[in-house]
Amino acid sequence: MTDAIWLVIALPLAGAVFLHFFGRRLGEPLAGIIGTLSVAASFAVGFAAALPFIVEEGAHGETVMLWEWMPAIGANLEIAWDSLAAVMTLIITGVGTLIHVFSIGYMHGDERFARFFTYLNLFIASMLTLVLGGNFAMVFMGWELVGLCSYLLISFWYTKPSAAAAGKKAFIVNRIGDFGFMIGLMLVFTNFGTLAFDGVFERVPEILDEGTATAIGLLFLVGAAGKSAQIPLYVWLPDAMEGPTPVSALIHAATMVTAGVYLVARTAPIFEAGPNAGLVVAIVGALTALWAASIAIAQSDIKKVLAYSTVSQLGYMFIAVGLGGYIAGIFHLMTHAFFKALLFLGSGSVIHGMHDEQDMNKMGGLLKKMPVTGITMGVATLAIAGIPPLAGFWSKDEILGVAFEYGGVGIVLWVIGLVTALITAFYMTRQWFMVFTGEPRWDKGVEPHESPRSMTVPLVVLAVLTVGAGFLNTPFRLTLEHFLEPSFELVKVAHPPEGWGMFALLAAISVGAGFAGMAMAGFVYSRPREIWERFQQGFGRLWEAWAAAYRVDDIYGATLVTPGRKLSERLAFTFDAGGIDGLVNGVGRAVRSVGTRTRVLQTGLVRNYGVGFVAGLLAVVIWLVVAGGGV
């Protein structure tokens, strides 16, 4: 089956190409169905190919060469198929399939319906390229291609200037990250002489000294921070919500944004050689987690809340992989993919039902109108709040455990994690109550209604996963752990502290934090509006700061964008056009002026000519006589 692994990428790609040329003619819903099927098929193939890893513990991966790309740098189109890749593949194609299905309903009536699925399929293919790539160059290819897809999908409704701008912003900010990533790759190449994984990872210990390893790790972090929206490059993600909600769910929650986490996990050996880099990763993650969570508190746009919560959850994953808890990180990546996708799709369903209303202040009391959405989102909320036995609890707890076990700085990170957990529980609960309970605050003419099957079914499925996925890797039975181990045999994977007592203690604390947050939010937001509005005013300036996301965008604008524009204008219009080109034309003018000056000598008067003639004559005579030693 592994030989046919290329199908995993080929199928969605084929779907994309096919839909690109014939999608319009197929129209609704056929285009959507084809798109969905291609992804589903890819999932099937992936699953079949993953079986070996499942049946026999510790089965090793292998690399399948497709064709030569840039042999000079050991970068060919090849697929590295191991358990890690398998997990990622299944997450991507699995969640992807559900979101495709959801989109059939959600994008109903959009004039570019088929085009939407083209892009979605293209994205799946690109994302798979990223996670299946057998060398850095191919990973980078997927890395960039998902960026492209995200650009295309964010600005899918390009007639909306804000959407177009958001897409551009996302791509450019990502590029800034890629800049770091690229230099990291250069370092890898200069040290290893190749970019192929199997040429690099085994030889890390013998080749890389700690300094270089740290450097590479930090450069990769820059790239990861770009894709996974970490400080300071997270600013694009909230804007990315301009895209259709399924996009937010698939790309900006479940899959693409986790690429950074995947990268760190994939390049674990390098981070192991340069542990400080890992630590920085973890710290960045922790700060991001707290920072984004605090912003999420005060958002009133239903999707913005989820966006910042995504940023914050990615922070968690960074803590994990940074501290060496790769499996914990991947585990949270997976669970998060489920419940965050669920939340986004839910919000999509709400927005859909509310006629594209996104402001939570204009919602409320929707539970009766859209029960399925309400309940499933409730489940997801509990999960992200870390309430056992839901998936979120297990994965988040494992991460916190890893942090705690790390000790030293780890403890600090653990505390931050806890606080974040509390805040998370708070704002998610707040959101749920604001949306689904209390008295309706809808605009006139808004007729909320439950979404069609195609949308609710995925919700339910995801809800089930949200409930169940956690049991894939409980301290009682570490299925995922064993499944992934072969992919990490080169490194020492960090784990939560041993022993049930320790586990129980930590779990109790985190769950406590979770409940506390939920209780607070529930206490405030289950009551009439003016109450919680007064509560919010209680925070004063702080709340405003949160609501305004700390004005980071304005700061960037003032410190980077505007000066950059200025510089560019200076160079273009003053220096280039005026300075350099002026100089060039100046030379031309100079030559001309010499001509005009000289021509004055040509007076037209014979005797002046005579003078010139005689002068020249004397000069010649003197020169010759002197030069010839005549006197």
Add this chain to the structure above:
Amino acid sequence: MTFAQVLTPPSVGWIAIAPEIVLGVGAALILLFDVQFKPKKSQLAFATALVLVTAFVFTIVQYDRVQTFNSATTDQVTDLVAQAFPFNLMIVLDSNAVFGRFAMLLVTGLGLAAGWRLFERLGARAAEGLALVLLSAAGFTFMASSTHLMMIFLGLEVGSISLYVLAGITREQPRSEEAAIKYFLLGSVASAVFIYGVALTYAGSGSMNLLEIQGIVSRTVFTRPAVLLIGIALMVVGMGFKVSAAPFHSWAPDVYQGAPGGIVGYMASAAKIGGFAALIRILFTAFPDFASTWGPLVAGIAALSMLLGSTVALVQDDVRRMLAYSGVAHAGFILTGVVAGGAGTSEVWFYLGVYTVQLVGAFGVVAAVAGAASSGASIDSFRGLSKRVPFLAATFSVLLLGMSGLPLTSGFVAKFGVFTEAWQAGYEWLVIVAVLASVIAFFFYLRVIVAMYMEEPVDEAVAMPGLSVRTSLALAALITIVIGVLPGPLLSLAGEASPL
């Protein structure tokens, strides 16, 4: 000795000067013919052509002779010398002379054909004009084949005086008159300077025969060669004037602009050929031992000519004036080859050949556009020529690009040749100056092309010129390109043209 013996003419190598004889006699006959029969213009043209062709045939015969000389074995040499240097070593029959004649006759033919409209306009004086052209041609080729300073002087004067007259031959044109008087006054001064130089050289070296001088110079060690050096200097100045090298160029723009359009091309070319022929004969044949002395001087003149010519040409609004200044620049380029000494002879001759052809052709176009009898040719009258008379625009472009030394034209090969020689001779700086000057030169050549192709036409109508003009222009352009693509034959022809 008996009376009969006295009457028998001396046995000298008439063949060595046969073309000149033909030209001279031809000129006289044409005048006679004109007075006697009042022939039609076409008949005059035919007669002239006949003269030129005859001269050309004799030149070919000479070429054949020269081949035998060059391929002569040592034991034959002694009796061949008499043929090679007839008239008691005053005339030489060598490849230089032959090449010079070829070039001159070609230029004359092209020039007359291109400017034929002028002779139609001249009415009764047409024959005079033609005779003068033939005479001057004879004079200048005579310069090219003399090894005796006095002979060179004679040739120079025969040529120059005819040109003075030609410059003013259209009496009704005041500017043509001005050109004539300026040319005459300055020209005669230059001649005087030249002949004074001859006199001093004679005084300094004791001979006027270049070969003897060379012998003397190489034998004697001059303690104070001032007289001789001044002599050389004055001769260089005189020739520098003829070839319009700076700073002795001031007459050229006025004359080229004022003289009748139909003939100015010929005037310019002929003077250059004669001047350079004499110059390299004097410098290379008589004074190779002073090369280190006159080399830098010539280089200086060359550099000055190239820079001054190009820069001033840049700001001209009259195409003929522009061509005159570009002529100054070209004199500089050719002198770049002269500094290389004997080695550069062939390159210099090659350059002379291709450049004079381009020059004649270019002035032919100017004449066709701005009038063959008129003076001056404002650049505006060339606006949009490509739309009005594409043929003229095309040929002119080819010729101009040829002069600018663009590859695939003869001009490039010529420039390349002289540059290589100069570099070889160690005048790198001169070559740098030269290439930069030729960049400046692109400016004004392109300016004309811009006017012809890229600007809107002016409404003054330009007639499609007659057949003779068309052929000669086409021929000039064709030569420019063919020699540019296949320089081999002409290069090797010029290659033989190294002086003895």
Add this chain to the structure above:
Amino acid sequence: MIEVTAGWYLSLAAVLFSIGLLGILVRRNALIMFMCVELMLNAVNLTFVAAGRALGNLEGQVAVFFVLVVAAAEVVVGLAIIVAIFRRRESASVDELASLRG
């Protein structure tokens, strides 16, 4: 008394020549300028004969004849042109002939 060597003649010739050249520069009348040219040519002749005498060969003396002839030819043409101009302008001043310049 001093013996008059060829050097004296050459020097004299040089002086004459220079005077002629100077004349060209300072005079405006075409005729006079032309006469200056003649003067220069005569200086040349003097040089020739002196040199020829000193060198003891005839070339120099012969040369003089050629120069004379050429000078005569120049006179013919020169006068013709000058006369033509005089006819039109009622003056032989070359300063009025400056329409061609630049």
Add this chain to the structure above:
Amino acid sequence: MGDTMLTALILVPVVAAVIVMLLPANRKELALPVGFGLSFIPLAIAGYLFFHFETGVAGYQYTQKAVWYEAWGISWNLGVDGISLGLVALSVILVPIALAASTNITDRTKEFVVFTLLLEAGLIGSFLALDLFLFFVFFEAVLVPMYFIIGIWGSERRIYAALKFFIFTAFGSAFLLASIVALSVLHNQQFGAPSFDLRDLMSLDLSLSQSRWLFAGFGIAFAIKVPVFPLHTWLPDAHVQAPTAGSVLLAGVMLKLGTYGLLRFNLNLFPQAAVDAVPIIATLAVIGIIYGAIVAIVQPDLKKLVAYSSVSHLGFIVLGTAALTSAGFQGAVIQNVNHGLTTGALFLLVGMIYERRHTKQIADFGGLAKVMPIFAGLFLFTAFASIGLPGLNGFVGEFLVLIGSYSSIPGFAAVAAFGVILAAIYLLWAYERVFTGVPDKPENQKLVDLTPREIGLMVPLVVLMIVLGLYPKILLDRTAASTEALLDRVEQATTYEVPEPGRLADVFAGITEGDE
């Protein structure tokens, strides 16, 4: 057959030009189709060359040498190797497209076609010439047709632009000429006969100062052609004023004369000087990359924007040349082709919109994606190819250059990589302003989308962008041997040693296994 093929490749366009010239004057509408049709012959020949080209062979292939003028040692001396092959292919591909894109040229169509074909001949000739004299002839001769193309069929300030283009380049060629003369003289002094054969001249023994001066002489000529900062200011003017076909060929092929010259002549003839000059070249290259990109950002004119982007992209090629590593060279060579395709396509697209709106000002557009979806799609695609999106051609070249140069000159490579961000900024911002939003301007609302002909023009380019992006092997296999040989040359002639990963044993391994 083999040895006359290159000659044919050069002469066929000339003959074609003559044929077009001889077309009856009253049937000017014939000129374009005939010229277009004839331009497929060189394409076919080059295609044959390309696919029968022996991979893994370092030397020149299909060589032909005929004495031109013995005494000067000049000869009609042609040959193609991995470094020139791609460029030849590029030229023959772009010319038919450029012609087909010129249906809007109604004034003096015949002359236009003739000039274009002559230009093609000149370009191919300069890529194939192994005799410096011959090279210079072509190098200089291409100026004339391009000069006329810009000057006659250009827009408002065409004359200024044409003159500037010509004089600027001629200025550079002046030094090139002097240097070539010097080389032949040196050869004459050292071997008793002048020669312009590149391979002969490589055996000259030059003093360091000599080789430095000559390097500078060659360098300035090529630097102007590339163009390298600060000698670039002719480029924007030329591009903005030139007609579409002119811009396509100018950016697509002509600029490559510079980068090609650096690789072929400067490195081969003056290795030591080249090695010493690396810091200078690399600095200028990096400045070009960053500077060009920054200046491109705020250009109000689409064509000018693309022109400056060329300055930036060609900087990468120069950087790859200065890298003196396998990857760097390969990147430079392949980027030559890639840039030709992408930038050519961009100029075509700009030309198409210009034909419709008669403006190139970004401010005059907006929301075009709504009215011209296909156009928008193609533009975006090309833009991403030019930004260097992996999977498309632009990436392969730039990535190889960056990777390759990092191992020898890391600092420069790191800075250069920054240009990748800027590229995204200027192109995507331009795209945003031109295509997104709602088409509010009335004249934009009634724009018609691309015609089948116009789409047809783009298809080959788009296909090539994808193919070269995913399967650059077809090109890399053919270049690898030559670039390696060039590297050998530099290493043997100098004290320079290629840093460890910069020199790859498995390059040839890769090829040979590719041949099976």
